[in-house]
Amino acid sequence: MNYYSTNKQIAPVSFNEAVISGLAPDKGLFMPEQIPVLSQSFIQSLPDLSFVEIATEVASHFIGQEIPEKDLQTLIADAFNFDIPLVELREDLHILELFHGPTLAFKDVGARFMSRIMAYFLRNVGQKVYVLVATSGDTGSAVAQGFYKVPGIDVVILYPSGKVSKVQEVQFTTLGENITALEVNGTFDDCQRLVKTAFADVNLRNKLYLTSANSINIARLLPQSFYYFYAYAQLRRKYKGPVVFSVPSGNYGNLTAGLFAQRMGLPVHHFIAASNSNDTVPLYLQKGTYLPKPSVATISNAMDVGDPSNFARMSDLFGNSLPSMQQQISGYSLSDAETRNAMKEMRDKFQYTIDPHGAVAYKAFETYKANGGEGHGIILATAHPAKFGDVVESAIGKQPILPEQLATLLNKPKKSIPMSNSFEGLKEFLMSNA
Numbered sequence: 001m002n003y004y005s006t007n008k009q010i011a012p013v014s015f016n017e018a019v020i021s022g023l024a025p026d027k028g029l030f031m032p033e034q035i036p037v038l039s040q041s042f043i044q045s046l047p048d049l050s051f052v053e054i055a056t057e058v059a060s061h062f063i064g065q066e067i068p069e070k071d072l073q074t075l076i077a078d079a080f081n082f083d084i085p086l087v088e089l090r091e092d093l094h095i096l097e098l099f100h101g102p103t104l105a106f107k108d109v110g111a112r113f114m115s116r117i118m119a120y121f122l123r124n125v126g127q128k129v130y131v132l133v134a135t136s137g138d139t140g141s142a143v144a145q146g147f148y149k150v151p152g153i154d155v156v157i158l159y160p161s162g163k164v165s166k167v168q169e170v171q172f173t174t175l176g177e178n179i180t181a182l183e184v185n186g187t188f189d190d191c192q193r194l195v196k197t198a199f200a201d202v203n204l205r206n207k208l209y210l211t212s213a214n215s216i217n218i219a220r221l222l223p224q225s226f227y228y229f230y231a232y233a234q235l236r237r238k239y240k241g242p243v244v245f246s247v248p249s250g251n252y253g254n255l256t257a258g259l260f261a262q263r264m265g266l267p268v269h270h271f272i273a274a275s276n277s278n279d280t281v282p283l284y285l286q287k288g289t290y291l292p293k294p295s296v297a298t299i300s301n302a303m304d305v306g307d308p309s310n311f312a313r314m315s316d317l318f319g320n321s322l323p324s325m326q327q328q329i330s331g332y333s334l335s336d337a338e339t340r341n342a343m344k345e346m347r348d349k350f351q352y353t354i355d356p357h358g359a360v361a362y363k364a365f366e367t368y369k370a371n372g373g374e375g376h377g378i379i380l381a382t383a384h385p386a387k388f389g390d391v392v393e394s395a396i397g398k399q400p401i402l403p404e405q406l407a408t409l410l411n412k413p414k415k416s417i418p419m420s421n422s423f424e425g426l427k428e429f430l431m432s433n434a
């Protein structure tokens with residue numbers, strides 16, 4: 001399978017090349033030339049298959065001959081050593097718990113798959129590879145964990161100082177080894193801009209082998225489609241009827257992966273793009289104009305993105321047609337007060353503790369229903385509530401229990417390098433490492 005750039009200024013490349021370059025040289029995002037359609041018999045057999053079986057089948061269609069099936073299966077079994085259970089709260093309301101990986105957030109899925117794919121493709125390269133990542137919180141920890149101690153790869157994480165939670169910060173600032181955290185005096189958008197500028201800097205790229213691990217990397221995006229199949233498989237063991245996914249969104253990688261699954265033949269009735277006050281996409285879906293804007297800080301901070309990088313892919317999937325997109329996706333946005341109410345409501349009605357990101361998706365689904373929408377809702381719960389303990393406490397009156405693996409990290413010393421939000425500082429730092 002070959003991959004083209006959404007900017008269409010370069011010739012299509014192999015999967016290997018798309019993964020290693022991250023962003024296309026024309027600054028577009030890589031997309032598969034065709035989205036493979038899976039057989040009806042595969043779709044029907046989903047309830048009988050394990051996550052690893054489903055993932056291997058789906059992945060093999062996107063990767064083709066570049067990774068032999070046996071290697072692919074080994075790599076997938078190693079990456080997905082945790083469960084992704086579907087929890088029923090009501091016949092039409094289910095929670096897909098995506099937070100049972102090592103960093104307790106769904107980004108483990110993409111990061112663990114991508115790091116293993118990269119290590120596989122780079123196993124014969126003699127040169128050190130730098131993975132550059134901008135994070136608003138959870139990407140940094142998932143990528144750091146995913147690549148921790150992977151030989152030949154150094155990870156450099158840029159994060160906005162003071163704008164990620166303590167629990168998020170310790171997960172990428174306490175590892176050391178091949179993981180470096182740069183604490184940027186600025187916003188997440190500044191961090192994203194710095195990374196993009198670094199990739200566009202010819203000078204730098206001649207010296208360093210740079211690659212990206214943000215949701216723009218196709219190897220982070222593809223594995224996220226696996227759990228849409230797996231969620232559907234679990235639901236079908238119990239219920240017939242239309243399936244609706246509600247996706248708490250920031251850069252829209254998660255939602256785009258769901259659209260991939262649908263194009264591959266997964267019967268998805270509808271998608272809900274659930275955002276906080278960073279509502280660029282819901283506004284586009286409602287009003288028809290795409291107006292990127294600076295991000296604002298919210299209590300669901302992993303979704304604080306004003307100009308989502310995967311919008312280019314979403315739009316591309318619909319041939320840049322707004323009406324086609326509106327048929328498949330509805331957008332809803334929630335204020336922080338509404339998000340707190342949603343956490344409380346979920347606690348009171350279902351005795352279920354949800355994190356602020358999942359809460360946004362829950363309330364968006366309920367609004368969709370109230371407006372006459374139908375279907376079994378699957379809410380993607382993207383983070384463990386303990387990762388946002390203070391926010392959860394402010395909504396439901398008590399702290400969620402912190403899992404052991406996180407509690408230990410909180411006592412470790414933080415190691416980060418302060419950085420301004422101008423590109424010169426970053427360039428100097430990277431060059432001095434070359």
Ligand SMILES: *Cc1c(COP(=O)(O)O)cnc(C)c1O
Nearest residue numbers: 138249250251252253254302382
């Ligand atoms: C990254 C993240 C999101 C947003 O996912 P996108 O793919 O960027 O839309 C939602 N929730 C949590 C907890 C996240 O870490």
